[in-house]
Amino acid sequence: MSEKKLMKGNEALAEGALRAGCRFFAGYPITPQNEVPEYMSWRLPQVGGAFVQSESEVAAINMIYGAAATGKRTMTSSSSPGISLKQEGISYCAGADLPFLIANVMRGGPGLGNIAGAQGDYWQSTRGGGHGDYRLFVMAPNGANEMGNFPHKCYEVAFKYRIPALMLADGIIGQMMEPVEFTNAEIDIKTLKEPDWALGVNNGRAKRIVKSYDLREGCLEKMVLERVKRYRQIEENEVLYEERMIEDAELAIVAYGTSARVSMAAVKMAREKGLKVGLFRPITLWPYPKKRLVELSGKIKKFLTVEMSLGQMVEDVRLSLNGRSEVYLHSKPGGSVITAEEVLATIEGVMKKGAKEYAAIK
Amino acid sequence: MQLLNKRPESLLDVKMHYCPGCGHGTIHRLIAEAMDELGIRGRAIGIAPVGCAVFADVYFNCDMIQGAHGRGPAEATGLKRAKPETIVFSYQGDGDLASIGMAEIVHAAIRSENITVIFVNNAIYGMTGGQMAPTTLIGQKATTCVEGRTAKQAGYPIKMCELLATVEGAAYLERTSVHNVPGVIKTKAAIKKAFQNQMDCKGFSMVEILSMCPTNWGTRLDNPSEATKYVAEGMLPVFPLGVYKNAAKTVGESRSLGV
Numbered sequence: 001m002s003e004k005k006l007m008k009g010n011e012a013l014a015e016g017a018l019r020a021g022c023r024f025f026a027g028y029p030i031t032p033q034n035e036v037p038e039y040m041s042w043r044l045p046q047v048g049g050a051f052v053q054s055e056s057e058v059a060a061i062n063m064i065y066g067a068a069a070t071g072k073r074t075m076t077s078s079s080s081p082g083i084s085l086k087q088e089g090i091s092y093c094a095g096a097d098l099p100f101l102i103a104n105v106m107r108g109g110p111g112l113g114n115i116a117g118a119q120g121d122y123w124q125s126t127r128g129g130g131h132g133d134y135r136l137f138v139m140a141p142n143g144a145n146e147m148g149n150f151p152h153k154c155y156e157v158a159f160k161y162r163i164p165a166l167m168l169a170d171g172i173i174g175q176m177m178e179p180v181e182f183t184n185a186e187i188d189i190k191t192l193k194e195p196d197w198a199l200g201v202n203n204g205r206a207k208r209i210v211k212s213y214d215l216r217e218g219c220l221e222k223m224v225l226e227r228v229k230r231y232r233q234i235e236e237n238e239v240l241y242e243e244r245m246i247e248d249a250e251l252a253i254v255a256y257g258t259s260a261r262v263s264m265a266a267v268k269m270a271r272e273k274g275l276k277v278g279l280f281r282p283i284t285l286w287p288y289p290k291k292r293l294v295e296l297s298g299k300i301k302k303f304l305t306v307e308m309s310l311g312q313m314v315e316d317v318r319l320s321l322n323g324r325s326e327v328y329l330h331s332k333p334g335g336s337v338i339t340a341e342e343v344l345a346t347i348e349g350v351m352k353k354g355a356k357e358y359a360a361i362k
Numbered sequence: 363m364q365l366l367n368k369r370p371e372s373l374l375d376v377k378m379h380y381c382p383g384c385g386h387g388t389i390h391r392l393i394a395e396a397m398d399e400l401g402i403r404g405r406a407i408g409i410a411p412v413g414c415a416v417f418a419d420v421y422f423n424c425d426m427i428q429g430a431h432g433r434g435p436a437e438a439t440g441l442k443r444a445k446p447e448t449i450v451f452s453y454q455g456d457g458d459l460a461s462i463g464m465a466e467i468v469h470a471a472i473r474s475e476n477i478t479v480i481f482v483n484n485a486i487y488g489m490t491g492g493q494m495a496p497t498t499l500i501g502q503k504a505t506t507c508v509e510g511r512t513a514k515q516a517g518y519p520i521k522m523c524e525l526l527a528t529v530e531g532a533a534y535l536e537r538t539s540v541h542n543v544p545g546v547i548k549t550k551a552a553i554k555k556a557f558q559n560q561m562d563c564k565g566f567s568m569v570e571i572l573s574m575c576p577t578n579w580g581t582r583l584d585n586p587s588e589a590t591k592y593v594a595e596g597m598l599p600v601f602p603l604g605v606y607k608n609a610a611k612t613v614g615e616s617r618s619l620g621v
Contacts (some may be wrong), residue, residue: 024444050443054436055469062433062466066409066440069427074444092430199425200445201405209419211410211428 004179009141009169010035012148012180013077013103014043020152021073021187022101023049026063028056028082031115032171033105036077057082061089061102068098069210071198073155073189077103079171080121081112083129090164091130095212097197097227099158101151102136103167105174108335116335117171117258122312125168126286133224135231137165137238138285140256144178152184157238159195161230168285170308172258172337240283241292245271249278251351252296254317255306256282259338263306266343277347285313290320297324304328304350306343308336370394372403374423383586385540385573386414389482390421392546393451396554397424400561402449407441409434413455414488432463435470438477449560451478457487460496460520467522467568474531474565474613478556481522481568484575485597492578496520499596503580523570523606531613533565535606539572541593545603565613572597 007015014036017025025044027037037053044051050067054060060076067074078086083104093100106121108114125138137157141147147169154165194200199208214220245267246252255263260281270277280296280303282289293303303325305314314329321327330346332338369375372394380386397403403424410418412431419426425448429437434452442450459467459481470477486504487493494504494511497519501510511519523537536552539545549571556567574581574589581588 024440026440052439052443052473055465055472058433059436059439059466059469062430062436063440063443065429065433066427066437066442067444068440069437070441070444070448072444074440088430089433096427199407199427199441200448202425203404207423207425209426209428211419211426213416213428 002182004181006177007144007148007180008035008175008177009144009147010105010174011039012144013151013167013169013174014039016148016182017075017101017151018043018047018049019182019186020155020184021189021192022075022151023047023072023189024067024074025049025076026052026054026060026067027076027078028054028060030079030082032107032117032174033077033079033103035174036103036105057085058089061086061093064100065089065093065096065098068093068100069096069199071195071200073101073192075101075103077105079105079107080109083121083124087130090136091132091134092212093164094134094136095132096210097162098210099155099162099164101154101158101165101167103169106168106170114335115171117173117308117337118333118335119170119257119259119308120310120312120333121168122285122307122309125166126288126316134227135163135286137161137163137234138168139165139240140168140283140285141173142257142260142281143173144176145180147173148180148182149184152187157234161234163230163234168257170258171335235287238284239287239289239291241289242281242283244279244281246278246280246296248276249300250276251302251304251347252278252280252300253304253306253343253347254280254282254293254313256285256313259306259308262338262340263343265340266347269340269344270347275347275351288316288320293317293320294324297321301325302328302350304330304346306330306338308332308338370398372397372406372423374421376420378421379417380414381577382583383574383576383589384414385484385571386482388540388546389480389549389571389573390418392550392553393480394422396550396557400554400557402557402561405447406449406451409437409450409452411452411454411458413458415453415455415482416489418453432458432461433466434458434463435466435475435477435479439470439473439475442475442477449478449557451480451557453480454482455488456481456483456485456495456497460522468526468529471526471529471532471566471568474533476560476563476565476613477567478560479568480553481570482573483522483570483601484573485519486575486578488575488578499600502596519600521601523568526568527606531566532568532607533609534559534567535570537570537572537601537603537606539593539598539603541572541574541590563612564610572601
């Protein structure tokens with residue numbers, strides 16, 4: 001066990017990635033994720049890694065495309081508008097089966113929006129984001145501690161299945177200071193085996209090619225379908241979620257990240273009032289914990305999705321449950337923070353009135 | 363019997379897709395010969411662009427990566443910084459390097475990335491069918507300026523060697539041409555120097571090579587000398603050949619990953 005350290009979420013993320021073996025970072029300044037490149041700029045050289053402040057988000061993701069092709073553990077981070085700029089490159093990485101870590105410390109949108117924490121990039125993160133058929137492995141930390149500990153899992157999954165991994169945080173999680181305990185053993189990169197697709201010094205082996213294209217008839221289809229097999233394995237093996245007070249719950253809140261923290265406070269307030277409410281927190285947003293939601297629908301008939309976006313994740317809840325239980329939505333867009341009191345009011349409304357659609361959009 | 367010439371080891375024996383009279387095949391061979399002579403094939407990584415040379419990943423006999431349009435210098439940055447022991451070259455056309463990828467090439471030079479860039483300037487978009495390029499000459503016809511490029515409508519052709527010569531981080535810049543034999547010989551020497559610079563950790567090196575595109579220029583395919591004449595009479599006055607920068611910069615060694 002390592003000691004607990006008081007850290008900012010963004011710093012914990014950077015340190016966590018480094019402990020998970022990250023040795024190359026490229027990024028461009030954007031609020032509220034600036035602590036990540038700032039931390040990496042002095043910390044990476046200490047462990048023999050390389051840091052590049054790129055000329056743009058576009059350049060950063062393409063530096064990752066090159067660096068990740070060498071089989072090293074690499075990372076870039078940004079916030080919503082910057083992640084939009086990276087999408088072409090993310091699509092190339094997905095199409096070339098390159099594993100790396102990308103962090104989106106979300107802010108309010110669309111457009112320039114604002115710099116407050118928000119969750120409006122859920123669709124972009126879980127539906128691919130860029131062009132073409134592809135997925136990202138997406139993890140949603142709920143605070144500084146998970147910011148520090150999730151990179152380990154992201155790299156593990158990314159390299160096992162050759163898929164880019166995305167950590168979807170927000171400005172609140174990135175900026176908050178909390179005790180962080182790095183629970184994963186620090187990875188000694190000398191023990192990491194060089195992947196059999198990595199570019200580099202060839203020592204007489206056959207040449208290797210990293211690419212996302214194939215113009216020959218039917219060949220791209222084969223490439224995509226081979227990848228989809230790995231997606232199915234990820235859906236089978238890598239789903240993560242957390243349940244709180246769910247055993248006797250009559251209503252389950254479904255929320256991730258900051259919304260899950262606020263929702264947990266609302267759950268406690270509801271319990272004090274004698275309302276049987278629990279929290280279901282998806283930790284992986286793709287793959288989404290569909291099967292578990294279906295299992296829970298056997299006894300829970302009301303699900304309330306709470307999100308800092310205009311009803312994005314609620315679509316996954318509805319798709320998972322497919323009419324098995326009632327699904328309600330409490331949403332708030334534009335970088336405004338949901339309060340526990342607001343969520344409690346919605347809980348009471350849903351449990352007492354049972355309205356078919358209870359959207360609390362302020 | 364004496365063997366006078368053979369295919370370079372760095373070039374694979376595969377059928378190329380280039381049009382008759384195109385300069386890419388010649389330039390590929392020069393790069394391959396340079397890699398052979400410098401003994402770097404085993405640690406070379408080439409970057410194939412978007413454009414006519416997109417299939418270069420198939421032709422060269424070394425590790426290759428095909429990336430996004432214009433981002434070769436960024437990809438090269440990632441490759442070289444992650445694996446400094448390799449020799450990285452980015453192969454780019456004029457639309458790729460001087461239009462959509464203008465920021466990446468300028469900033470790779472600013473950071474003096476220890477990479478080699480081969481910039482093929484044929485003053486037109488080839489793969490997409492002959493649209494106006496940033497290097498298209500005034501008066502030159504293209505599918506998006508059918509009466510010929512005018513400065514009034516589209517401004518002037520960009521001169522990349524001259525532009526990058528103002529950047530302190532650029533170590534070596536030379537413009538050559540493959541429209542005649544002396545030009546081909548000079549081009550090979552320049553490519554070799556651009557690789558040697560990287561081996562010596564001298565920083566950013568780029569060779570701009572004026573080349574032919576008979577298909578999209580509308581010159582006769584059965585008479586390649588029409589296209590080479592266009593290089594000599596049309597392009598050379600706008601893009602003068604020569605060394606634009608030859609500095610003794612040494613920044614590469616400090617960038618090694620200790621892993």
